[in-house]
Amino acid sequence: MAARTLTRKGEQTRRRIVLGASAEILESGVEEMRLEDIMARTATSKGQLFHYFPGGREELVLAVARHETVQALQEQTAAFRRFDSWAGWQRWRDDMVAWYHGRGLRCPLLGLLNADASRRMPEAQAVMVAFMADWQAVLIEGLRRLQAAGCVAAHVDVAKAGAALLAGIQGGILLMITTKRIDHLEAAIDQAAAALRA
Amino acid sequence: MAARTLTRKGEQTRRRIVLGASAEILESGVEEMRLEDIMARTATSKGQLFHYFPGGREELVLAVARHETVQALQEQTAAFRRFDSWAGWQRWRDDMVAWYHGRGLRCPLLGLLNADASRRMPEAQAVMVAFMADWQAVLIEGLRRLQAAGCVAAHVDVAKAGAALLAGIQGGILLMITTKRIDHLEAAIDQAAAALRA
DNA sequence: ACAGAAATGGACCCGCCAGTCCAATCCATC
DNA sequence: GATGGATTGGACTGGCGGGTCCATTTCTGT
Numbered sequence A, B: 001m002a003a004r005t006l007t008r009k010g011e012q013t014r015r016r017i018v019l020g021a022s023a024e025i026l027e028s029g030v031e032e033m034r035l036e037d038i039m040a041r042t043a044t045s046k047g048q049l050f051h052y053f054p055g056g057r058e059e060l061v062l063a064v065a066r067h068e069t070v071q072a073l074q075e076q077t078a079a080f081r082r083f084d085s086w087a088g089w090q091r092w093r094d095d096m097v098a099w100y101h102g103r104g105l106r107c108p109l110l111g112l113l114n115a116d117a118s119r120r121m122p123e124a125q126a127v128m129v130a131f132m133a134d135w136q137a138v139l140i141e142g143l144r145r146l147q148a149a150g151c152v153a154a155h156v157d158v159a160k161a162g163a164a165l166l167a168g169i170q171g172g173i174l175l176m177i178t179t180k181r182i183d184h185l186e187a188a189i190d191q192a193a194a195a196l197r198a
Numbered sequence C: 001a002c003a004g005a006a007a008t009g010g011a012c013c014c015g016c017c018a019g020t021c022c023a024a025t026c027c028a029t030c
Numbered sequence D: 001g002a003t004g005g006a007t008t009g010g011a012c013t014g015g016c017g018g019g020t021c022c023a024t025t026t027c028t029g030t
Helices: A008-028 A035-042 A046-052 A057-080 A086-102 A115-120 A122-148 A158-179 A183-197 B008-028 B035-042 B046-052 B057-080 B086-102 B115-120 B122-148 B158-179 B183-197
Strands: none
Touching: A008 A035, A008 A046, A008 A057, A035 A046, A035 A057, A057 A086, A057 A122, A086 A183, A122 A158, A122 B158, A158 A183, A158 B122, A158 B158, A158 B183, A183 B158, A183 B183, B008 B035, B008 B046, B008 B057, B035 B046, B035 B057, B057 B086, B057 B122, B086 B183, B122 B158, B158 B183
């Protein structure tokens, strides 16, 4: 899809473009993002953009989506794998809240996942679906570990609990973006914990 | 904001335009929605669109947002006010799931709430924020009724539970839109019930 | 019936922005 | 140091679609 032979310099430029586009999308949203803005931000020309992303705008957005999803998944995996107690859960929760605070209550991915973009770009939607599935798997795995550690009763359906937790997180983020407040996210995670302890 | 004097015919046309735009947005998303599509669908001319919505596209979208939010809020209020037992809750849950199924697993509002649109149109965002607040209030009121009926323990913080429930619902809908599956929504609502019963 | 206002149709304009194209450079390799 | 491919710059195009404008028709009130 992209150029087949990339020199080191080429790879650098390509990477610079992806990161710039990513930042641009985080700030302005996918729809508002203009190729011109990216060119300005990354000090590249239109020729370069289309050299590294022959598919144009769409291919670039897709590249950003892939980049952001693997990034997010790595972070979430690292954070959620590290504990097997409720104290650890609490720390994970607080870290997550702090992370979004640090990002100005924005989310790099939710803009990409919006219904419109998906409709126009089925590939992007596929990326998002896969991402959600992966994230849910990470959550479920973590819950299973908590269960093994005795923090969660054996009769609890961790698969379903993982689905609910993911929904709570996503909804919390969505509400955070619109309302610029983070209490929904907190409440959602806390409620998941409450349900799991019951 | 709109024309001050509307004949009956005028009101009909205006209404027709809003409904048509609403349907168009539901199907294609806000960003994809073209004035031309609405004209075709509602059998109106560009002159009419700008006659009834001098603010153009933006004012029209806003009108749709207002229309959809009051609609949704009425329905939710009616549905959530009608019970004070867990059986009633379950019926409400099933109705909600069925409602979305009937709509082809779409949501008339989530497209409007997407981050981009909000950024570009602060007024639309304000409408969405108010809508979320109202919905949450309806949920909390309902939970309080359940509490009064003895279904929920007295020590439960219904305000926080309402926030969590709203987050779960929104996340469930979001995931429904991307994955075209409804189990996240179900799991989220069920988990809220589980937490409340604890 | 006769103003005057409201409603309608649609041609036209114009800015924006993704995408094209090619000429100019850089650089790896022989 | 020459050759060909990778890289870069940027002028130019094309059309899409929101918004303007005005002529025409229809309605309302007296």
